[in-house]
Amino acid sequence: MSVVAAVGDDALAARLRRRQHVARLFVASCQAATLFGLLFLAVLLVDVVRAGAPYVRPELVTNFPSRFPDRAGYLSALVGTVYVAGLMAVLTFPVAIAAAVYLVEYAPRGRLSTLLQINIANLAGVPSIIYGLLGLGLFVEFLRMGKSVMAGALTLGLLVLPMAMIASREAIASVPYSMREAAYALGATRWQVIRHHVLPYAMPGILTGTILSLSRAVGETAPLIMLGALQYVPFLPDSVWDFFTVLPIQIFNYVSLPQPEFRRVAAAGIILLLAILLTLNAAAIWLRNRSQVRW
Amino acid sequence: MTRKKRRVGERLIESGLAVCGLWSILITLSIVGVLLFETVAFFRLPIEATNPEIVSRRADLQRFAEARPDLVGRPLALVREFFTETTWSPLFSNKRFGILPLVAGTVLTSLIALLVAVPIGLLAATYLSEFASARTRARVKPVLEILAGVPTIVYGYFALTFVTPLLQDYVFGQAMAGQNALSAGLVMGVMILPLVASLSEDVMRAVPVDLRHGAYALGATRMEVAVRVVLPAALSGIAAACILALSRAVGETMIVALAAGQTPNWTFNPLETVSTITAFIVQVSLGDTPYGSVEYRTLFAVGMVLFLMTLAMNIVSYRIVRRFQEVYL
Numbered sequence: 099m100s101v102v103a104a105v106g107d108d109a110l111a112a113r114l115r116r117r118q119h120v121a122r123l124f125v126a127s128c129q130a131a132t133l134f135g136l137l138f139l140a141v142l143l144v145d146v147v148r149a150g151a152p153y154v155r156p157e158l159v160t161n162f163p164s165r166f167p168d169r170a171g172y173l174s175a176l177v178g179t180v181y182v183a184g185l186m187a188v189l190t191f192p193v194a195i196a197a198a199v200y201l202v203e204y205a206p207r208g209r210l211s212t213l214l215q216i217n218i219a220n221l222a223g224v225p226s227i228i229y230g231l232l233g234l235g236l237f238v239e240f241l242r243m244g245k246s247v248m249a250g251a252l253t254l255g256l257l258v259l260p261m262a263m264i265a266s267r268e269a270i271a272s273v274p275y276s277m278r279e280a281a282y283a284l285g286a287t288r289w290q291v292i293r294h295h296v297l298p299y300a301m302p303g304i305l306t307g308t309i310l311s312l313s314r315a316v317g318e319t320a321p322l323i324m325l326g327a328l329q330y331v332p333f334l335p336d337s338v339w340d341f342f343t344v345l346p347i348q349i350f351n352y353v354s355l356p357q358p359e360f361r362r363v364a365a366a367g368i369i370l371l372l373a374i375l376l377t378l379n380a381a382a383i384w385l386r387n388r389s390q391v392r393w
Numbered sequence: 394m395t396r397k398k399r400r401v402g403e404r405l406i407e408s409g410l411a412v413c414g415l416w417s418i419l420i421t422l423s424i425v426g427v428l429l430f431e432t433v434a435f436f437r438l439p440i441e442a443t444n445p446e447i448v449s450r451r452a453d454l455q456r457f458a459e460a461r462p463d464l465v466g467r468p469l470a471l472v473r474e475f476f477t478e479t480t481w482s483p484l485f486s487n488k489r490f491g492i493l494p495l496v497a498g499t500v501l502t503s504l505i506a507l508l509v510a511v512p513i514g515l516l517a518a519t520y521l522s523e524f525a526s527a528r529t530r531a532r533v534k535p536v537l538e539i540l541a542g543v544p545t546i547v548y549g550y551f552a553l554t555f556v557t558p559l560l561q562d563y564v565f566g567q568a569m570a571g572q573n574a575l576s577a578g579l580v581m582g583v584m585i586l587p588l589v590a591s592l593s594e595d596v597m598r599a600v601p602v603d604l605r606h607g608a609y610a611l612g613a614t615r616m617e618v619a620v621r622v623v624l625p626a627a628l629s630g631i632a633a634a635c636i637l638a639l640s641r642a643v644g645e646t647m648i649v650a651l652a653a654g655q656t657p658n659w660t661f662n663p664l665e666t667v668s669t670i671t672a673f674i675v676q677v678s679l680g681d682t683p684y685g686s687v688e689y690r691t692l693f694a695v696g697m698v699l700f701l702m703t704l705a706m707n708i709v710s711y712r713i714v715r716r717f718q719e720v721y722l
Contacts, residue, residue, distance in 0.1 A: 121616035125524050131516030132525075135537050135590070138583050142543075142551050149554070193413045200414035204407055216711070218417050223637070223707040224700065225644025227671050228424060230678070231696045235427035239684050256420050263417065287399055289406045317544030320646035320671070324678040346546045346647075353550050353651060361554055368547050379542070 146372075150365030158366055162332040163348060167359035172367055174331045175348035179374075181335055182250045182344055183316050190255035191262055191308050198266035198304075203292055222260040229257040230321030238325060245325045248338040253321050258311040265307020269300040306386045313378040317371065319346035345371050428700055431693030436475075438687065439468045453686040460488040475694070481657035481668075483691045484677070492695060494657035498574065498667035499699075502649055503642040505578025505663060506585055510638055513582075514589030515624075515631065521590070522597035523619045534591065541587040549651030552580035557652065568664055572654030575663035581648050585638040592637065596630030597623050633713040640706035644699065646671035670699045 153167075161171025205211045233253030243249040273296050281291040297304075322344055331343040345367060352364035441447050442458040442465045449455075457464075464471050471490060478491025517537065521530050557576040561569050569575070600623050608622045624631075654666035655676045668676070674692055682689045 117614050117617070121614040124616040124620070125520070128516045128520035128524060131513045132520045132533060132537070132590075134513055135517065135540055135583065135586055136533070139536070139540055139543075142547070142555075145551065145555050146547070193416060196410050196413035197416060200407075200410035204410060205414060214414060214417065217421055219711060220704065220707055221417055221421060223640060223703060224424065225646070225671065225703055227644065227646045227674055228428075228696055228700050228703075231674070231693060232424050232427050234678075235431060235693065236423055240427075259420065260417065287403055289403050313542070317542075317546070319544065319546045320650075320675065323675055346544055349546055349550070350647065350651070353546075353553065361550075364550060365554075368550060371544060372547070375542070375544070 143372075146365050146368050149362050150367070150369045153363050153366035154369055158370065163343075163351070167357065167363050170352070170360070170363050172345060172348055172370060174334055175343050175345045175367075176370070177334050178247070178331070178342040179316060179344045181247050181338075182254065182322075182342060183312060185247060185251035185338060186254045186258070186315055187308070187312055189251060190259055194259050194262035194308070195266050195304060197263050198270055199292060199297075201263075201267055202270045203288070203296070218260045218263055222264065225320075226257055226318055227320040227324075229253055230324035232256065233321060234324045244339065245341060246339045247335050247342045250322055250325050250342060250344070251338070253325060254315045254318060257318065257321060258315045261311040261314060262308050265311065266300075266304045269303025269307060270296060272303065273299045302385055302388075306382045309378055309382040309385070313375050313382075316344075316378070317346060317375055319344075319350060322347055323350070345374075424700070428693055428697045431690055432697040434685075435690035435694040436468055436471060438690070439464045439466055439471050442466070451685075453683070456486075457488070457687050460486060479659040481673075483688055484680075488687070490691070492670075492698060494659045495668055495670045495673055495695060496698070497659060497661065498649075498653065498657065498672070499643055499669040499702075501574045501661055501663060501667060502578040502581060502653055502669060503639055505575060506581035506642040507635065507639055509579055509582025510585045510589045510642075511635055514586050514634075514638075515593055517586075517590040518593035518597055518631075519619050519624070521594045523615065523623060534594070537590055538587050540583060541585075541591075543584070545584065545645060545647040546651075548580050548584055549647040549649075552576045552648055552652035556580055565664060570654070570664060570666045572652060572666045573664050574653050574667045577649045577651075577653035578663065580652065581642050581645055584645065584648065585641050588638045588641060589634050592634035593627070593631045596627040596634070599630070600626045629713050629716065633710040636706050636710040636713070640703045640710070643706070644671065644703050646675060650675040670695050 157169070158171050159176055160173055161169055162173050163175075164170040201211070201214060205214065230253065233249055233256070237243045237249040237252050238245055243252075277295050277299065278291050281295045286294070331341060335342045349364050349367040349371065352360045352367060438454070438457055442454055447454060448458055464474075475490050475492055477493070478489065479493045480489035480491050481494045482489045521534060525533065553572070553576070556579060557569070557571065557573065560576060561567070561571075604622055604626060605618050608618045613621070649669045650672040653669060653672060655668050655672050656666045657668040657673065658665055660667065673695060677688055677692050680688075682692070
């Protein structure tokens with residue numbers, strides 16, 4: 099600015115000042131936009147905690163749902179969430195990891211491989227409610243599983259499979275090729291290389307990805323409404339063929355009730371749900387930081 | 394001998410893994426299969442209703458034939474009604490099957506979400522990519538991405554119990570319905586905000602630094618570099634991010650089911666209660682719909698429409714990204 103002024107072109111100097119003024123305003127609005135998201139998150143959390151805090155007490159996790167807000171709890175929903183998410187993890191993650199191993203280590207580069215990649219990317223973009231329709235049509239009606247824990251776990255499994263697969267693929271692909279070559283040089287077979295060298299090194303990354311997809315499944319509501327939409331589940335599932343409810347659905351039920359007290363019970367449930375998700379995410383981050391290997 | 398055994402074992406393992414790899418194709422096929430099967434069944438209702446033997450056996454078909462005698466034997470009339478008429482009431486005794494109100498609700502809430510997410514997301518991406526220090530970026534970006542990880546039921550709760558009362562009390566008064574497209578759209582915009590911001594930031598940072606230096610050398614300010622050089626260079630990637638965000642908004646369920654309402658309304662007034670395709674699916678699932686009933690089949694017919702809408706957007710977005718990637722390689 100001063101350089102231009104020294105040259106003596108006042109009009110140019112004025113225009114430059116104006117341009118720089120506009121630029122400062124622009125940077126400020128960019129900062130404001132970034133701040134907006136963070137602020138929104140803060141307001142949301144404060145609002146939920148303020149509304150739900152009075153209901154966060156032991157009864158919240160030891161009581162069944164009730165018509166009376168003071169007695170309403172989340173026991174069956176909490177147990178249902180653990181059942182469904184646990185069963186889903188056991189059924190889905192081995193398949194996801196195996197598929198990722200196949201894609202990275204075995205699949206011939208070519209049309210089939212490209213087709214698989216595009217297909218997985220597309221699956222990840224299918225709305226979750228569509229998986230609910232799939233679960234309803236395929237598991238509940240066609241395979242006659244009923245609206246059971248098993249049907250719920252399988253439905254959620256299909257939903258998170260692409261996500262877990264993509265995460266595992268990234269982890270496996272990031273193991274450098276020299277690791278494999280060293281093992282091959284010692285006469286190891288392909289599976290031995292994968293089993294003893296690639297997988298152990300990729301495991302932290304795989305676990306991080308699977309934990310994140312697990313937390314996605316725990317927070318998911320829409321597809322399970324189609325399978326576990328029972329308004330009132332005052333019992334715990336005995337087997338995987340029983341009815342169930344999960345935390346987000348129970349929250350949905352409480353929000354939908356007309357009495358304002360139930361909104362507060364719902365807020366307390368949200369605190370519970372967020373606490374679980376936060377724990378899962380923290381575990382994933384801890385795992386990633388602890389075992390981050392720089393090649 | 395052992396080498397031979399080993400080779401057999403290797404083969405077995407490889408084929409086992411291949412089956413898992415192909416599993417994803419099977420999922421896609423079963424999604425398309427289930428949707429297609431039930432959608433065809435829905436559009437065949439008028440044909441089934443012409444067969445007195447089936448109608449006398451099935452209460453649902455009886456109800457359908459009684460509610461819509463004008464459709465019996467005219468499958469094409471049902472197809473035309475589905476795509477062109479503006480009343481959607483398959484749950485009432487007066488059954489109408491015009492999907493347009495649901496599509497309107499879906500489009501309305503999604504567009505409001507885009508109006509929030511695109512400007513704010515782009516500004517945030519510009520800040521993170523062009524102005525923020527590396528340390529600020531490393532801290533802010535993950536926090537911003539937490540927004541995408543908040544369960545949608547939480548957003549739905551927030552839209553219904555915080556945003557709507559706030560807007561009613563201070564802006565719109567009683568003109569705003571307790572459940573409305575605006576609150577749902579606004580909060581949904583925040584949900585997809587990190588998608589726009591994060592993906593756009595990635596493509597903006599991929600713009601070669603030489604381009605920026607060229608502009609600086611000509612005397613451009615930082616804003617001029619960001620808006621006139623980086624933004625146009627990253628435009629295709631940004632467009633892909635926005636389409637992906639739109640697709641996410643179209644498929645989002647819990648926010649609209651809670652905050653937008655469940656009344657199919659042929660309107661584009663954001664203050665009114667609307668229903669979206671996803672909200673309708675939730676609404677039907679909350680009741681007890683017996684397998685094979687008319688209501689059960691409409692679920693899959695509207696689900697098919699939703700699936701095709703999001704699929705089209707995902708494919709377009711994927712194509713744009715692929716073409717974009719080639720530019721700087």
